[in-house]
Amino acid sequence: MTYSDEDIASNTMNLLSATSTWVLVRHQWLIIKMRSILTGEDSPSPHDLYQFDESTLRHLSLPETLFSSFIKIKHHLEKVWEETIRVNHPLSGASIFDQLNLFQKQAHLFMHESKELNQQLWRDFTMRDPLTGALTRLTLSSTLLQELNRSKRYQHASTIALIDQDKFKQINDEWGHNIGDKVLVNTAMLIQNNLRYGDKLFRYGGDEWLILMPNTNEKKARLILKRIQKISSNYQHSTNNQAKFNSSFNYGIAESSQVNDVEEWIVAADKDLYTAKNPIKIKLYS
16 A cells, blocks of 8 residues: 555654643643642542544555554553553552652653653654665765764774665556565565664665664675565565565675765765666677
C-alpha cells in the first residue's frame, strides 16, 4: 500500500499529538495523586484518563515501519505507567511520608521515561524515511562528519557503502511503482536485519542506500556487503498477480583513511559503485 505525503504528514502529527496528550494527563494525575497522599483526600481514579484508541489508530494511513515504531513505544509507556500506579498501597502500613517518598521515586521514573520515549518517537518520525524506515539524508552529513573526525582522531578505520538497486527502473516499468515501493521496503528490511549493532542505514536517493559501518575496514565491509548482497539476490519479491522475481543490488565501498572530508568519502564510494556496475571487459585477441 502506498501513501500520499499529505496522509503521512497529517497522521504522523496525529500520533505524536496523541502521545504527548497521553503523557501530559498522566503527569498532571501524578501531581494530584501525590497531593492526595499528603492530605488524605480521595485518590483520583486513573480509569478516566485519556486512552489511546487502538481501533482508530489501526485505520490511520501510515506506513507499517512508522506505525510499528509508535506501537513499540506506546506499549513501553503503558508498561511503565502500570508499574507507577501500582507502587502506592495506602493500607501497606507504611507512613505517609514513606508512601510519598516511594511514589515520588516511581513518578519521577515515569516522567523521565515518558520524556525520553516521546523524544525518541519524534526522532523516529522526523528522521526516518516513512516508506522504508531507513534514516533520511536529514542527518547524513553531520553523522558522517562526526564519524570521520572520530576515525581520524583515534586512528581507526570506518567504512561507508553506497548501494544501488539493480534494474529498479525496469521493475517500475514492468510491474508499476507500487511493486517498486515494495521492493525498496523489502531491500531495506533485508539490509537492516543483517547489519550489526551500531551500523546505520540511510536512504540516500530513490533507489540508493548508504550504510555507515564504524570501526570497520574496507576488507571486512566487503565481506559484510557480499553476504547481504547474496541474501538479497535470493529473496523472492511478489507482484500483484503473485508472480515471483528477484532483485539484487550493486555496492561501492570507501574507507575513511582514504579521504579528507565527507564529500570526498561519498565520491570515493560512488566511484567504486560505478566500477561494480560497469566492470572492465578485457578483450582477448587470438
